[in-house]
Amino acid sequence: MTSDEREKAVAVCDECATICTAWIAPGADAVSxxxxxxxxxxxxxxRVLDAQTVFGSEELRPASG
Ligand SMILES: [Zn+2]
Known part of the structure; x- marks a missing residue:
C-alpha cells in the first residue's frame, strides 16, 4: 500500500451538487x-464521477435516489 494509489477524480457533492476535483484512493472517501x-x-x-459520466454526456443528470 502506497500513497501513489490515490488518483484525481471529479466528484460532486450530493447535498448541493457542487462539482470539484478530489483525491480518491482505494478504501477511502473522496477528499477535495x-x-x-x-x-x-x-x-x-x-460522490465520485467517473470520466465517462463526466465527459460522456453534456449535462449532469440529478441523482435519482
Ligand atoms: Zn455541498
Whole structure:
C-alpha cells in the first residue's frame, strides 16, 4: 500500500451538487483537493464521477435516489 494509489477524480457533492476535483484512493472517501470547492455543506458527501459520466454526456443528470 502506497500513497501513489490515490488518483484525481471529479466528484460532486450530493447535498448541493457542487462539482470539484478530489483525491480518491482505494478504501477511502473522496477528499477535495482544494479547500475552495464552493461547497458549504456541514457534511459534504462527495460522490465520485467517473470520466465517462463526466465527459460522456453534456449535462449532469440529478441523482435519482
Ligand atoms: Zn455541498
Amino acid at each position: 483537493i482544494s479547500p475552495n470547492t464552493g461547497c458549504d455543506c456541514e457534511e459534504s458527501s462527495l
